[in-house]
Amino acid sequence: MSKLNSTWQCPSNIAIVKYWGKKGFQLPSNPSVSFTLSQCNTTTTVKAYEHPGRRKPESQVYKEGEFHEAFTQRVTTYLEELAATIRWLKDFDFEIETSNNFPHGAGIASSASAFGALALCLTTMEWELNPPSSMNEDLFFRRASSLARIGSGSAARSVYGGWTVWGKTSALPESSDKYAIKLADYQIHDVFKKLQDTIIVVSDHTKNVSSSAGHALMYGHAYAPRRFVRAAENTRSLIEILTLGDWPAFARLCESEALDLHALMMTSNPPFLLLKPETIFWIEKIKEATVHHHLPITYTLDAGPNIHLIYPEAETTNVRKWLEEHKKYTVSTQFIYDHLGTGPQKIL
Numbered sequence: 001m002s003k004l005n006s007t008w009q010c011p012s013n014i015a016i017v018k019y020w021g022k023k024g025f026q027l028p029s030n031p032s033v034s035f036t037l038s039q040c041n042t043t044t045t046v047k048a049y050e051h052p053g054r055r056k057p058e059s060q061v062y063k064e065g066e067f068h069e070a071f072t073q074r075v076t077t078y079l080e081e082l083a084a085t086i087r088w089l090k091d092f093d094f095e096i097e098t099s100n101n102f103p104h105g106a107g108i109a110s111s112a113s114a115f116g117a118l119a120l121c122l123t124t125m126e127w128e129l130n131p132p133s134s135m136n137e138d139l140f141f142r143r144a145s146s147l148a149r150i151g152s153g154s155a156a157r158s159v160y161g162g163w164t165v166w167g168k169t170s171a172l173p174e175s176s177d178k179y180a181i182k183l184a185d186y187q188i189h190d191v192f193k194k195l196q197d198t199i200i201v202v203s204d205h206t207k208n209v210s211s212s213a214g215h216a217l218m219y220g221h222a223y224a225p226r227r228f229v230r231a232a233e234n235t236r237s238l239i240e241i242l243t244l245g246d247w248p249a250f251a252r253l254c255e256s257e258a259l260d261l262h263a264l265m266m267t268s269n270p271p272f273l274l275l276k277p278e279t280i281f282w283i284e285k286i287k288e289a290t291v292h293h294h295l296p297i298t299y300t301l302d303a304g305p306n307i308h309l310i311y312p313e314a315e316t317t318n319v320r321k322w323l324e325e326h327k328k329y330t331v332s333t334q335f336i337y338d339h340l341g342t343g344p345q346k347i348l
């Protein structure tokens with residue numbers, strides 16, 4: 001009876017060019033670009049017990065020590081999808097223990113770090129069972145990224161540190177819809193190497209529209225064809241901006257992508273609105289700070305009302321002072337200070 005065991009810690013990520021809309025089997029309708037965070041992590045341990053002769057894999061998921069029914073269902077479906085092509089999974093029962101170090105509903109994609117960590121554990125086990133002819137690190141993370149993608153598209157980008165691109169783009173011949181790739185150090189100007197992301201938690205309520213439902217609303221969306229072209233253009237532009245270190249161009253693109261995402265939600269059928277009055281308050285204050293006080297800050301939004309305030313590391317003191325000054329005008333007082341990180345860590 002073989003028993004496999006693996007533990008990984010994986011961070012979440014924040015997309016600057018957004019993935020919104022799918023095609024085929026969990027492939028993106030457009031390329032996306034993100035940077036991986038540092039402080040917001042999921043840690044997952046997978047124990048796999050051999051149980052030959054099963055038709056499909058079984059799993060039990062524990063979150064912070066407690067059995068979690070909804071996660072068990074989602075992970076079981078995920079493992080079944082993978083097992084259609086990855087035969088060894090059928091011969092094992094999986095016991096999974098997972099924990100997040102960031103609050104649920106804080107505007108940080110927990111599915112990205114969760115499926116990133118799980119896919120890294122599964123890839124470790126796969127390589128232990130069937131060692132590939134060459135133990136190449138790039139191949140390992142590429143494989144993990146392609147497995148993570150099946151669970152949650154944005155998770156494909158979380159298996160690397162720094163800046164990553166998921167989806168085919170003419171700017172990078174090695175890019176793919178099936179897995180994300182990491183941008184090399186020389187492709188990133190110093191100003192974008194230590195970016196800060198302070199999450200202004202406007203609301204910590206769970207959003208009432210899941211991202212799967214949101215992606216599905218892009219089928220037949222009146223603006224979808226134009227959106228996919230624009231996202232592909234923005235991907236090419238952002239890759240160039242990251243190399244050149246052009247902050248004003250970065251800020252323009254970042255804000256435009258955030259608003260595009262929410263504009264697509266507001267114009268879908270049925271439409272939905274995730275922004276809150278305080279989201280608009282902060283957007284206006286950020287604009288004011290950039291125009292009148294020349295603070296080099298910008299923002300992006302995920303699928304929710306919380307603001308991701310993005311700025312270079314050198315501005316940290318000024319930005320924190322600015323945030324404290326404006327806090328009194330709002331009811332949102334929770335800030336989560338994160339920054340670009342170096343990627344997942346193998347614990348066991």
Ligand code: PMV
Nearest residue numbers: 015018019152153154211303
């Ligand atoms: O990975 P999913 O299926 O939860 O979709 C994520 C979509 C956004 O977070 C809104 C954008 C992105 O690219 O991360």
